[in-house]
Amino acid sequence: MTQLDKLLAKSFVGPFIVTFGIALFVLLMQILWLYLDDIAGKGLSFFMIMELLAYKCVGLVPLALPLALLISSVMVLGNLAEHYELSSFKSAGVSLLRVMRTLIVFGIISAVISYACSDYIIPAANLQFGARMYDIQQKKPTLNMEPGVFNEDFNQFTIRLGGRSDNGRDIDNVLIYDHTKANVGELSEIVADRGEMFSADGGRFFVMRLFDGHQYVEQRPGGSSGRSTPFMRTSFRSYTKIFDLSEFQLRQHAASLFSTNRSMLSSWQLREGVDSIATDIAIRKQALSNHLLAYLPQLPRDTVRYREQFNNMSQGDIDRMRMVDSIQDASIRNDSIADSIAVDTGDTSAIGADGIADTAALAVTETVQPRHGVSRRDSTAYANALSHELVVGAAPWPGIAAMLDKVDPDDRVRIYNRARSSIRSVTGQAQSAARLLPGIQESMVKHVYDMHMKYSMAVVCIIFIFIGAPMGAIVRKGGFGYPILVSIIFFVIFIILTILCRKLAESFVVDGVFAGWMPCLILFPVSLWITLSAMNDAKLVDTDRMTQAYRRARDSKRVAALRRAVSKP
Structure with a gap:
């Protein structure tokens, strides 16, 4: 150096x-x-x-x-x-x-x-x-019992002290309102001429020991005629009230509860978070595109697996997950059958505004569009669907209106109901994705x-x-x-x-x-x-050049004025 x-x-x-x-x-x-x-x-x-x-x-x-x-x-x-x-x-x-x-x-x-x-x-x-x-x-804020002030720090209790001695322990003219049973119509009030207050058990409890006072209890009117209004007054020489101070103490929660915030992540964690959010966006788009297959089976299915669900899992966890999936699939099939029955019978009340009967349309579509490995019952349903008059009558393609005119009025109502249900389902899925994706993309941008x-x-x-x-x-x-x-x-x-x-x-x-x-x-x-x-x-900032430019402009103006004056006769 x-x-x-x-x-x-x-x-x-x-x-x-x-x-x-x-x-x-x-x-x-x-x-x-x-x-x-x-x-x-x-x-x-x-x-x-x-x-x-x-x-x-x-x-x-x-x-x-x-x-x-x-x-x-x-x-x-x-x-x-x-x-x-x-x-x-x-x-x-x-x-x-x-x-x-x-x-x-x-x-x-x-x-x-x-x-x-x-x-x-x-x-x-x-x-x-x-x-x-x-x-x-x-x-909660620190407990502060000031004379002449109604204190509401304790839950469902209101306390007022008339006076307080210099030692901070002796008190007088104590008034306590108890609202712990207000939900059942019972109100309680405690009045005492004098008393003392102190903390116990290392500050865990707050004790108020009152002397020479009364307790008033008023209940909600009851009885068959509604005229029974019990009122109780109890006199006491000594009354002790203990309050729990745990809500005034500082509790330390686990820091891991807040570890997902962006400001608490390192660069490699932010990078993993960006990848995870991008995967979530891709999964939502995949779910929306595959949802259209229930109504447009000609579209190709997106079969990309963005996350492997069975990585780092034991065989027991995998078996339990498969069992839950089978139960969910069974419940979905039962719901779709029930919805399809509701549509076929003309019960449109089973179709909600959010497309509750979209599973019914999925079930109907799957019976018309056969897949590999289907049962004989599905093949029979597919053959019956091909021989349906709606399919046969559509050979020269006279138009949708002409096709619908060839079916019975009851069948026409069911077709309209299924179409409305399909449109509501697709629209609902698209609106949900359009509402959620901007927020997810904004979170990804913030991470980046x-x-x-x-x-x-x-x-x-x-x-x-x-x-x-x-x-x-x-x-x-x-x-x-x-x-x-x-x-x-x-x-x-x-x-x-x-x-x-x-x-x-x-x-x-x-x-x-x-x-x-x-x-x-x-x-x-x-x-x-x-x-x-x-x-x-x-x-x-070169002021000299600006000054020189200003001087040249001023001199040019003077020369021009002089020339104009000379040129005049």
Whole structure:
């Protein structure tokens, strides 16, 4: 390592650590406002809050790294240019890329760290954060018994304290409404002059011991005449009420319950999820196409097996699955026979709007269209179908109306009913697929986008080095003023592009892969242009040329006006 590399490394490490911490803190505070309502008032310990913040900080590392690299690179090169050190390097024959070599190495290391965090650490951290937040959201707020306030923290109980001593144990003028039996019309009220409250069994129970009070119970009017209105009043010297505090304690659920979320998957898991979703889409399309075979047997059947059901299964599981399939097939055949009987007898009430009798049409079609290995009974039914007057009369093809005119009115009604049932069934299947497929495709696009964003967030670390360092050489200002302003502009552009590309991908405007890489594809030419401008000591906005153009235009106007004045007689 040369002296130049050591100088750049020492100048870069300090601002990078500071800006990385500031960026991480700002992004964390922005995210924390979203969960403040869920965390406040739950009585969480300091270590639990620190654990949540640590999990969330890990998830913000890929977003804070590019911002820290951008700000620190602008600061380092801006300081060198401001103190004419960069000009000295260039006069000694050192190019700008040679000066940036150390920063490029830091950018490559940051890109590797960003990808490692996105693919290995962040999924586990998001999984733990999601599980802890779910536990916190399910937890009730901390029990707070304030005097003069009706407390409804306990389920079906309302408690009001008239006064409370300084020790937090002695209470007076206690009023408790009990609604545990309100569904049967029984209401209970407890009134006591004084008492005490405390927790027992390590905080598992809340005990209220009341003295010198009354209990009033009112029941729903009953009896044959409805005039019986029993009312009970009980006086007591001591009354103890115990409440369960388990609902106020934090329960930890298994983190595996939340492991299917996209933000909790690594790249290979996202890739498997994309393949699984694509297979689900293909299976749904196959089911829709094969469903048409019940009504159009001329169509070829799609026999592609997308998933092997018997892989990694024992023989007992296979036998049980076959037994269940045979029972289901038998029930389907019975339903189809019942539906066909309902149609043949003219009972149209058995045909629902969703095509309940489509199995009947399937059964009728299978009797007309023979297959290999059919029984003699099916062959007889096929022969009878061929000799039917509807088939025989259709030889010269007089048209559908003429064919239907040749059958009996009762048969014509049954044909119409079967046609309506078939149309409803096919339409229902198509509408169901059209309603479900967009949601499944959107989930697949989100998986693809998140998978490629892991790579894109790593590559943008290197791109920001080629934006920040040349910008520092151009603006020639160090410190936190101009560098932060310049860096925020480019970082906001990057965030806007990221959000825009996500929306475009979810709206099926662009492909998920292209949407994930679009911010890098847009910023990469910008970084090359800024780097070339800094290497040539050019300005981003050349005001001299604009001034010269303005002067030429102004002089031309004056010459033209002078010529017009001279040409006048």
